[in-house]
Structure formats: structure tokens, C-alpha cells
Amino acid sequence: MAKKSKIIPLVAAISLLGSSMVFADESFQPSxxxxxxxxxxxxxxxxxxxxxxxxxxNGNEIPVFYFNSKEGAESYKQELMNQVQQQALNSxxxxxxxxxxxxxxxxxxxxxxxxxxxxxxxxxxxYNYSDKRVTLKKTVDRTFxxxxxxxxxxxxxxxxxxxxxxxxxxxxxxxxxxxxxxxxAKNKADxxxxxxxxxxxxxxxxxxxxxxxxxxxxxxxxxxxxxxxSPI
Numbered sequence: 001m002a003k004k005s006k007i008i009p010l011v012a013a014i015s016l017l018g019s020s021m022v023f024a025d026e027s028f029q030p031s032x033x034x035x036x037x038x039x040x041x042x043x044x045x046x047x048x049x050x051x052x053x054x055x056x057x058n059g060n061e062i063p064v065f066y067f068n069s070k071e072g073a074e075s076y077k078q079e080l081m082n083q084v085q086q087q088a089l090n091s092x093x094x095x096x097x098x099x100x101x102x103x104x105x106x107x108x109x110x111x112x113x114x115x116x117x118x119x120x121x122x123x124x125x126x127y128n129y130s131d132k133r134v135t136l137k138k139t140v141d142r143t144f145x146x147x148x149x150x151x152x153x154x155x156x157x158x159x160x161x162x163x164x165x166x167x168x169x170x171x172x173x174x175x176x177x178x179x180x181x182x183x184x185a186k187n188k189a190d191x192x193x194x195x196x197x198x199x200x201x202x203x204x205x206x207x208x209x210x211x212x213x214x215x216x217x218x219x220x221x222x223x224x225x226x227x228x229x230s231p232i
Contacts, residue, residue: 047076057176057225064180064227073230077190080226084118084194109156110203111163112213117199118224119217120144124191127232128183135181136189142174144195144219150204150212160216164200172219180227189229196222 049065049072056062067073126138146169157168172195180189197217205211 047072047079049073049076053181055178055180055225055227057178058221058223060224062225062227065229066182067228067230070230070232073190073228077192077226077228081121081192107205107207109159109205112201112203114164114198114200117197117217118194119147119197120219121192121194124193125188126180126191127188128185129232131185133182133184135179136183137177137179138189138191139175139177140191140193142193142195142223144172144174144197144223146170146219147197147217148214150214160200164198164218166198166200166218168216170218172221172223174223176223178227180229183229184231186232187229188232189227191225191227193223193225195219196224 049067051066053064053066054061055064065073065076067076120142122142124138124140126136128134128136148168160166160168174193174195176193178189178191180191183189197219200216200218201213202216203211203213
């Protein structure tokens with residue numbers, strides 16, 4: 001059964017969120033329960049939304065941005081998503097050497113640590129074609145799977161499980177019903193969702209070729225998102 005998202009109206013939420021509330025000329029300052037969208041203060045003032053509300057997804061607050069133009073919404077969305085991605089790219093793995101087994105042409109692997117990585121961004125759009133303001137509802141179903149990016153020998157799956165405690169073929173099934181209130185006539189809502197993957201770093205030691213570094217992206221139960229409302 002899909003979970004229902006809860007929208008906190010801007011005025012009603014003031015007593016709950018205090019100074020973290022956002023108006024058209026301010027930046028989004030989330031509470032400690034919001035992990036991925038840290039701030040919008042560096043985004044161009046010309047693209048600011050005219051209001052921002054809050055949705056609750058998996059216990060975290062996510063922003064719902066309302067725009068007067070689709071061009072402004074697209075520009076703001078691009079800047080914000082770049083910011084979210086950069087947060088993950090700035091992360092650095094830990095350093096930890098482990099004993100590595102031998103598999104075929106590989107002399108072994110070294111596990112170098114783990115960080116978090118925003119991955120699997122996808123947009124689901126719902127439309128208000130009517131002539132009045134409405135609350136839009138949309139269920140988003142996602143499947144997040146392990147990504148490796150390189151060809152690995154069969155024995156690596158056992159090594160990965162023993163090293164990280166996670167199965168190499170892990171999948172996360174996600175379903176959530178979003179309710180977006182006060183969507184103006186002839187407007188749409190773009191619901192962007194992504195998973196906060198664990199990014200495991202390894203070095204592959206080869207017998208007949210140079211060593212190479214690679215990562216394994218493993219999904220978690222932490223799904224994040226943002227919603228952008230703008231004219232169709």
C-alpha cells in the first residue's frame with residue numbers, strides 16, 4: 001500500500017518550523033530532518049519561487065516550490081539539482097585496507113570506504129488542466145537497484161557481502177502517494193525523487209593489467225525529493 005505524503009501549509013507551519021519558513025525572497029532553510037537540500041541561498045534571485053510549502057516523505061521534510069513561469073521553474077530546478085549532486089560529489093571515501101582474496105585474473109580487491117551519493121533522479125509529472133486551483137494526487141513507484149558500472153568476476157559478490165554486510169544485488173522498492181495542494185489552474189507539478197545510495201569504493205588489483213578504482217552504488221531506504229509547481 002502506498003504511503004501518503006503530508007503537506008504542511010505555509011501559514012499553518014510557521015509555529016512548527018519557526019525561522020526555517022521560506023517566502024519568495026528568502027532561501028529554503030530546512031530542519032535537521034531534511035538531509036539533502038541544505039539551502040537555496042546561492043540560487044539566482046530572479047528564479048525564486050513565489051512561495052514554498054513542505055511535504056513529508058519518509059519522515060523528512062521536502063520543499064514544494066511554486067513558480068509563476070515554467071522558465072523560472074526549470075532554471076531553479078536545474079540549479080537546485082546541481083547543488084544536491086555537488087553535495088555528494090564533495091564527499092570523500094574513508095581509507096581502510098583489508099585482506100583481499102584472489103579471483104581468476106584478479107589478485108584481489110581493496111575496500112577503501114563508503115560515502116553517500118544522490119542517485120537515480122527521476123521526474124514524475126501530474127497536471128491540473130482545470131480552470132481552478134486543486135489538490136493534485138500522484139503515486140510514485142520506484143525501484144532502486146545496485147549499480148557497478150564495470151564487469152566484475154562472480155567471486156566479487158561474496159567478497160562484497162563479507163566486506164560491507166550488504167548483498168551485491170540489493171534492490172529497494174518504493175511507493176509513495178504525494179498530495180500537492182493549491183495548484184493553480186493550468187499548472188503542473190514535477191515530482192523529483194532520488195535515493196541516497198551508499199557508494200562503496202574499491203580498488204581492483206589485476207595480474208596482467210594496472211590496478212583500477214571503481215565504485216558500487218547500493219540503494220538504501222532513504223528516498224528524498226523535491227516538487228516544482230509551474231504553468232503548463
